[in-house]
Amino acid sequence: MGHSDQAGTPPVAPPAQSQLQQFWMPFSPNKEFKREPRLFERAEGMYFYTPDGRQLIDACAGLFCVAAGHCRREISEAVYRQLQTLDFAAPFLRGHAGAFELANRIVEYTPAGLNRVFFVNSGSESVDTAMKIALMVHRVRGQAQRQIFISRERAYHGVNMGGVALGGMVNNRRAFGLGLAGVYHMRHTALPENRFVKGQPQSGVELADDLARFCQLYGGENIAAVFVEPTAGSCGCLPPPKGYLDRLRQICDQNGILLVFDEVICGWGRMGANFGAQAFGVTPDMITMAKALTNGAQPMGAVAVQQQIYDAITDAGPERGIEFFHGYTYSAHPAACAAALAMMDIIKKERLIDRAREMSSYFGEAVHSLRDLPVVQDIRSVGMLAAVEVATVGSPGARGHEAQKRLYDRGLHLKSTGESLLIAPPLIAEKKHVDEIVDKLREVLAVL
Numbered sequence: 001m002g003h004s005d006q007a008g009t010p011p012v013a014p015p016a017q018s019q020l021q022q023f024w025m026p027f028s029p030n031k032e033f034k035r036e037p038r039l040f041e042r043a044e045g046m047y048f049y050t051p052d053g054r055q056l057i058d059a060c061a062g063l064f065c066v067a068a069g070h071c072r073r074e075i076s077e078a079v080y081r082q083l084q085t086l087d088f089a090a091p092f093l094r095g096h097a098g099a100f101e102l103a104n105r106i107v108e109y110t111p112a113g114l115n116r117v118f119f120v121n122s123g124s125e126s127v128d129t130a131m132k133i134a135l136m137v138h139r140v141r142g143q144a145q146r147q148i149f150i151s152r153e154r155a156y157h158g159v160n161m162g163g164v165a166l167g168g169m170v171n172n173r174r175a176f177g178l179g180l181a182g183v184y185h186m187r188h189t190a191l192p193e194n195r196f197v198k199g200q201p202q203s204g205v206e207l208a209d210d211l212a213r214f215c216q217l218y219g220g221e222n223i224a225a226v227f228v229e230p231t232a233g234s235c236g237c238l239p240p241p242k243g244y245l246d247r248l249r250q251i252c253d254q255n256g257i258l259l260v261f262d263e264v265i266c267g268w269g270r271m272g273a274n275f276g277a278q279a280f281g282v283t284p285d286m287i288t289m290a291k292a293l294t295n296g297a298q299p300m301g302a303v304a305v306q307q308q309i310y311d312a313i314t315d316a317g318p319e320r321g322i323e324f325f326h327g328y329t330y331s332a333h334p335a336a337c338a339a340a341l342a343m344m345d346i347i348k349k350e351r352l353i354d355r356a357r358e359m360s361s362y363f364g365e366a367v368h369s370l371r372d373l374p375v376v377q378d379i380r381s382v383g384m385l386a387a388v389e390v391a392t393v394g395s396p397g398a399r400g401h402e403a404q405k406r407l408y409d410r411g412l413h414l415k416s417t418g419e420s421l422l423i424a425p426p427l428i429a430e431k432k433h434v435d436e437i438v439d440k441l442r443e444v445l446a447v448l
C-alpha cells in the first residue's frame with residue numbers, strides 16, 4: 001500500500017468483497033476467485049506485489065508478455081509522451097509516423113522476406129487477420145477454392161471465432177457451437193517417449209505426415225493455410241520434434257499451402273532467437289505476434305507477411321481503392337506503437353534476445369532438476385519456456401489449479417493449464433531468479 005507512480009496518482013484501492021461481483025473475469029473461475037481473490041497491486045522488474053505488501057516472483061512474464069521486466073520507465077514515459085502529443089490517429093485513411101517506424105523496426109527481426117506488417121490489438125486478432133489474409137491472397141491468385149485450414153490438437157490460437165476453430169483445446173471450443181467449417185486438426189506432438197526431453201524431441205517427425213494425409217483426403221489444392229505454434233505454448237510447452245516443422249514446410253510447398261507460425265508466445269526471444277522461425281530454422285509465410293511486442297504494457301499484435309503476399313493483394317486492388325477490407329479502430333494505436341518502439345530499443349540495448357539464448361540452458365537444467373519429485377510426471381522445455389506437469393488427482397486440471405494457487409500464496413506467479421505449470425520468466429531473469437523460481441516450485445510441489 002502507499003506506493004504511487006511518478007505522476008503521484010495513488011493506486012486504485014483493493015476492492016472490497018462487495019465490489020468483486022461486477023467484473024466478469026476472463027478465463028478465470030469467477031465464483032472461486034471472488035471468494036478468495038488473489039490480487040496484484042504493483043510490479044517492478046521480476047516481481048509482483050500484492051495489496052498487503054507481499055512480493056511474488058513473476059515466473060510467467062505476467063502471461064508471457066513482460067519480457068523486459070515490469071514497469072519499464074522507458075515504456076511508460078514513451079506512452080505518456082505519445083498520449084500528450086497524438087492520443088489517437090484514425091487508422092483508416094490516415095497514418096502517423098510511429099506506425100511506419102515500428103513496422104520497419106519489426107522487420108529487422110522477422111526472417112528475410114517477411115517484411116510487411118499488419119497491426120492489430122491482440123494475439124487473437126492476429127490469428128483471425130492471418131486467416132483472412134490467407135483466404136484473400138489465394139482468391140486474388142485465382143485459387144478461391146483454397147478455404148480449408150489445418151491446425152493441430154492442443155493448439156491455442158486465441159479466442160476469436162477463427163482462432164477457436166483452429167484451436168485444439170477442448171474447453172475452449174465445446175461451448176461455442178460448430179465453429180468454422182473446413183478446419184482439420186493434425187495430431188499433437190506430445191508422445192509418451194518424449195517425456196522429460198530437454199529441447200526438441202527426437203521422436204515425432206512422422207506426425208507432420210498428417211498434413212500429407214489431409215492433402216490426399218481433402219485435396220491439397222483446397223487447403224489455404226496451416227497454422228501451428230512453433231512450440232505449442234498455452235497447452236503446456238510442446239517443442240516441435242526434430243525435423244517436424246521442416247516437414248510441414250515441405251508439404252506446404254509441394255501443395256501451394258501457406259504456412260503460418262503463431263508466435264504470440266514464441267516470438268521476441270522466448271525460444272532463444274528472434275522468433276521460433278529462426279530458432280527452428282524454418283521460414284513460414286506469415287508470423288502472428290503480440291504479447292512481448294509491447295512488453296505487455298499496451299495491447300498490440302501484428303501479422304508479419306511475406307512481401308509477395310502483400311504485393312499480390314495490393315496489386316490486385318484498384319488504383320485508388322481499399323485493397324484489403326480489414327482493420328481495427330485501434331490498429332497501430334499511437335500509444336501501442338510508442339510502447340513497442342520503446343520495447344524495440346530495450347531489446348536492442350539490453351541484448352534481450354541474446355540474453356534469453358544464453359540463459360536458456362541454465363534455465364532448462366534448473367527446471368529439469370524437479371524431475372525427482374514424485375508428483376512430477378513430465379517436464380518439457382525449450383528456450384526460456386518450460387512446463388512442469390504434475391500427475392492428475394481428482395478431476396483433470398484440479399491439481400494444476402491447486403498448485404498455482406499455493407504457489408501464489410508462497411510467492412510465485414505462474415499460469416497453469418490442465419496439470420502443466422507454465423514457466424516463462426521475463427527474459428531479464430538472472431540465475432538467482434531462476435533459482436528462486438525452482439526453489440519455490442520444489443517447496444510447493446513436494447507437499448502438493
Ligand SMILES: Cc1ncc(COP(=O)(O)O)c(C=O)c1O
Nearest residue numbers: 122123124156157158262264265
Ligand atoms: C499462440 C497464441 N495465439 C494466440 C493467443 C491469443 O492472444 P490474446 O490473448 O492476446 O488474444 C495466444 C495467447 O496466449 C497464444 O499463445
